[in-house]
Amino acid sequence: MHFSIGDYIEDLAHNALEAGSPITRIEVLEKENSLEVCVEDTGKGMTPEQLKRAQDPYGTDGVKHPGRKVGFGLPFLIQCVQAVQGDFQIQSKAGKGTRVWFRLPLNHVDTPPIGSLAETFRQILAYPGNHEIQIYRKRGKRSYSVFRSQLIEALGELDSAGSQNLLKQYLESQEESLSLE
Amino acid sequence: MAKMTLEELKKLRETKKRELEKRETAGKDIEIIVGMATCGIAAGAKNTLSAFLNELEAQNLSNVLVRQTGCMGYCYAEPTVEIRMPGMPNIIYGKVDPETAVKIVRKHILGKALINDHILDKPAADIIKK
Numbered sequence: 001m002h003f004s005i006g007d008y009i010e011d012l013a014h015n016a017l018e019a020g021s022p023i024t025r026i027e028v029l030e031k032e033n034s035l036e037v038c039v040e041d042t043g044k045g046m047t048p049e050q051l052k053r054a055q056d057p058y059g060t061d062g063v064k065h066p067g068r069k070v071g072f073g074l075p076f077l078i079q080c081v082q083a084v085q086g087d088f089q090i091q092s093k094a095g096k097g098t099r100v101w102f103r104l105p106l107n108h109v110d111t112p113p114i115g116s117l118a119e120t121f122r123q124i125l126a127y128p129g130n131h132e133i134q135i136y137r138k139r140g141k142r143s144y145s146v147f148r149s150q151l152i153e154a155l156g157e158l159d160s161a162g163s164q165n166l167l168k169q170y171l172e173s174q175e176e177s178l179s180l181e
Numbered sequence: 182m183a184k185m186t187l188e189e190l191k192k193l194r195e196t197k198k199r200e201l202e203k204r205e206t207a208g209k210d211i212e213i214i215v216g217m218a219t220c221g222i223a224a225g226a227k228n229t230l231s232a233f234l235n236e237l238e239a240q241n242l243s244n245v246l247v248r249q250t251g252c253m254g255y256c257y258a259e260p261t262v263e264i265r266m267p268g269m270p271n272i273i274y275g276k277v278d279p280e281t282a283v284k285i286v287r288k289h290i291l292g293k294a295l296i297n298d299h300i301l302d303k304p305a306a307d308i309i310k311k
Contacts, residue, residue: 007222014217018251073219119231123217128248144184154191161208161234162197162243168234170190177184 001076004115005035005104008077012039012100013124013133015073019043021097023132026124028117030139033107035114040099046092055090077102084108118171125151125167126158139178146174201243208237208244211266211290216259218252224259225278232279233262236286245290255301264289274299 002008009028016024021041029036046054057075074090081088081102092098104111121135125148133148148158151170155163185193215221215230230247237245255261258275264285265271274285274296281299288294 002223003225007227010217010227011219011222014251071219072223076219076223119227123227123230123249126247126249127217128250150187151190154187155194159246159248160243161237161245161247162201163194164234164247165238165243166190166194166197169193170185173183173185 004113006115006117006120009037010120011073016041016043017127025134027136034103034105036103038101042097045094045096045098047094051092084111118175121171122168126164142178144174208242212246214248214250214263216253216261217249220256221259226260228279229260229277229282232282236283273301275301
């Protein structure tokens with residue numbers, strides 16, 4: 001199991017990027033008693049059979065490690081959602097992309113902590129490759145958006161430790177602006 | 182902290198770049214690759230990655246490349262980290278918690294010495310091509 005909700009978001013984002021998604025949109029909407037997350041990609045997508053297998057912990061496409069029979073990414077999330085009476089939806093179309101949506105109650109004793117979303121977003125945005133990521137974050141009535149292409153334009157690159165540390169400062173300031181009255 | 186704009190971020194980067202240009206900078210040819218698949222994340226790889234970035238900043242090694250990758254096949258030994266740098270063999274370390282990440286920056290990258298009890302010498306048996 002993952003420790004924080006941020007870990008689940010990062011895992012979903014990596015699935016999207018590993019599916020070759022040129023454009024990935026991530027939404028994290030925080031309300032008083034719940035958190036809704038949507039990760040929508042334009043990657044290779046899945047057939048109904050592949051989609052079924054992706055939700056089975058003992059199913060994997062066998063591409064990365066042909067000798068292995070497990071794939072825990074989505075099953076971890078499904079288990080977490082079920083444990084706290086949240087909601088989970090997944091839609092996918094081969095050749096088009098995948099959309100994963102989940103909602104977790106924030107007042108359930110077993111709901112994981114959100115964790116640092118500035119840290120989560122930094123790591124997602126710094127994942128190597130030539131792709132666009134759009135992040136939309138809303139807390140109550142306040143919100144912000146970030147685009148990976150704009151950050152690369154501002155920082156030159158996102159591979160060096162220096163750029164990733166500046167990126168965290170930037171994202172932390174966006175997160176802090178959500179809690180200002 | 183006021184909400185930073187992209188223009189301010191760009192200016193901050195230029196200031197940092199000028200500071201770096203003034204002193205002897207190292208690290209452009211050093212690469213740290215952190216395994217960030219489900220197994221890595223579950224084992225705490227996010228904290229490991231953050232610890233590397235914090236320590237590199239503290240040691241003025243802003244040019245070091247820090248990259249993420251998927252599962253390297255060592256799910257039993259996550260978080261796993263590969264270090265590539267001139268003058269040292271490419272090494273994959275396992276069970277790299279934040280404390281070990283700091284040790285890797287200080288001993289391996291700066292001190293050019295191996296951290297023997299974290300070295301993984303070969304890929305897991307089931308992913309070796311026969």
